[in-house]
Amino acid sequence: MLTTALALILAHLLADYPLQNSWIIANKKRPEAMAAHIGVVFLLTLLALRAEILPALAITGAHLVIDVIKTHAAPNRLWAYLGDQLAHFATIGAVLWVWPELGLLWPEATLWVQYLLAISAGLILCVFAGGPAVGLLMADFSEIQHVGLPAAGRMIGVLERALIYLMVMAGQPAGIGFLIAAKSILRFDTVSKDQRASEYVIIGTLASFGWALLISYGTLSLITFTGITPPHLESASQLP
Incomplete structure (x- = not known):
């Protein structure tokens, strides 16, 4: 059951983040954009369920209603965004409860397969899902104007969350302190001249780091407590 659940979660996250392009996001209210997104959801769900049509249709139909x-x-x-994702995860859980035989779909899955599914899902949730969450949190401070490269702040957030995830999964969380120090130094000239910009950067940084740490350690906890860490990686992925 764990392998099937992880495969479904990864399929959902792939469809909702890396494979949902900017055109679909900007035109989600148009039927053709919604249809394109739902088509990707169905195909990935069908793949995760090894061509089991009925449960794949149930998940896809629920995904359409929620979206x-x-x-x-x-x-x-932010609360609507988080509620949307929780509803999708609840749908996966409900389908696995209604069709318990789906837990037998991946009998050949090894620890490596389960491990890779878990860390891939965690990576997408940490890096890509964190961007909209932080953006919605910061929406109340949109009146603060920033001069810089277009979308640079979004890319910085993606990179810092990816680095935090990598450090936690590699068992080197101390490196996060150096990341904070480096960002503080690089931002010092900007924030030292404008208190509003300083507060904006601090809130955004703490939110991004907090999200990344929460998801990273949540993923590590899942891997540890389900016992899906391949033996020669156990020492590198112990909880501190």
Whole structure:
């Protein structure tokens, strides 16, 4: 069951983040954009379920309903974004409960397969899902103007969350302190001249780092407590 659950979670995260391009996101209220997204969801879910049509249709149908509600009825706020993702995960859990035989779909799965599924899902959740979460949190401070490269802040967030995830999974969380120090030094000239910009950077940085640490250690805990760490990696992925 664990392998099937991880495969479904990874399929969902791939469809919602790396494979949902900017055109789909910007035009989600248009039927063709929603259809393109739902088509990707169905194909990846079908792959994760090894061509089991009915449960794949159930997950895809629920995904469509949840996305329609979020797109047309829910406010563009952090709580709605988090609620949307929790609803998708709950749908996966419900389908596995209704069809318990789905737990037998991957009998040949090794510890390596489960481990790679878990760290891949954690990486997407940490790096890509964190961007919208932090952005929505910072929406209340949108009046603060910043002069810089277009989308540079978003790329910095992606890179810092990826580095934090890598450090935690490699068993080297002390490196996060150097990352904080480096960012503080690089941002010093900007924040020292403008208190509002300083506060904005601090809030955004803490939110991004907090998200990354939460997801990284959550993934590490899942791997540790389910016992899916390959033997020769156990020493590198121990919880501190």
